[in-house]
Amino acid sequence: AQKITQTQPGMFVQEKEAVTLDCTYDTSDPSYGLFWYKQPSSGEMIFLIYQGSYDQQNATEGRYSLNFQKARKSANLVISASQLGDSAMYFCAMREVSMNTGFQKLVFGTGTRLLVSP
Amino acid sequence: EAEVAQSPRYKITEKSQAVAFWCDPISGHATLYWYRQILGQGPELLVQFQDESVVDDSQLPKDRFSAERLKGVDSTLKIQPAELGDSAMYLCASSLSGTVVLSDTQYFGPGTRLTVL
Numbered sequence: 053a054q055k056i057t058q059t060q061p062g063m064f065v066q067e068k069e070a071v072t073l074d075c076t077y078d079t080s081d082p083s084y085g086l087f088w089y090k091q092p093s094s095g096e097m098i099f100l101i102y103q104g105s106y107d108q109q110n111a112t113e114g115r116y117s118l119n120f121q122k123a124r125k126s127a128n129l130v131i132s133a134s135q136l137g138d139s140a141m142y143f144c145a146m147r148e149v150s151m152n153t154g155f156q157k158l159v160f161g162t163g164t165r166l167l168v169s170p
Numbered sequence: 171e172a173e174v175a176q177s178p179r180y181k182i183t184e185k186s187q188a189v190a191f192w193c194d195p196i197s198g199h200a201t202l203y204w205y206r207q208i209l210g211q212g213p214e215l216l217v218q219f220q221d222e223s224v225v226d227d228s229q230l231p232k233d234r235f236s237a238e239r240l241k242g243v244d245s246t247l248k249i250q251p252a253e254l255g256d257s258a259m260y261l262c263a264s265s266l267s268g269t270v271v272l273s274d275t276q277y278f279g280p281g282t283r284l285t286v287l
Contacts, residue, residue, distance in 0.1 A: 056212075085273065095259055097213070097278035104273060143212050147274075153225045157203070158276060160212030 056161035075144030085147035086127040172196040174279035188250035195264030207259040
């Protein structure tokens with residue numbers, strides 16, 4: 053069963069505008085973490101922002117903010133004032149704890165390709 | 171700023187040949203991860219080390235893939251023999267603890283893009 057769902061294969065936004073990238077997740081664990089990563093065409097995965105399931109406030113990091121709606125199991129990434137350099141793939145990931153090992157691993161969605169136009 | 175190092179960045183090989191990838195995690199990070207990312211998909215975990223021990227290799231095709239982290243620092247992932255379906259990006263990541271710390275963040279290296287002909 054898909055645990056992380058990103059329904060937008062591609063998104064377009066004009067420079068300086070805000071854009072929201074959707075992410076929904078599925079877990080029965082009350083304790084979990086949600087991460088967003090950016091992957092430019094060069095290939096490296098760049099950590100953007102983290103939200104814990106017990107965090108009272110939505111996470112923010114510079115131009116990135118996370119719209120966390122726990123009851124709806126959604127963790128959408130909001131990028132404000134888009135820049136040309138924001139063009140990349142964006143992946144939502146959930147921290148999953150192995151029942152066997154007790155160690156965490158990340159489960160990724162399929163990603164959303166964002167294109168910022170001048 | 172500390173980074174995860176990987177080499178080579180690109181590798182082209184013929185099927186049935188052996189290939190090896192190297193990863194040096196951020197200093198002090200106990201947990202090291204190898205992921206495979208097929209084009210158009212998100213990364214999938216192949217193997218996870220805690221110090222020098224493997225803690226999860228359930229998705230590693232053990233008939234052809236092997237991984238080691240002998241001194242608990244850098245790591246090598248090997249494929250022998252390579253098959254056409256192994257063409258992918260191989261990403262290495264590291265984190266401070268790997269255990270159930272909610273905010274334990276994985277930091278990724280630049281990846282090795284493998285093409286098998």
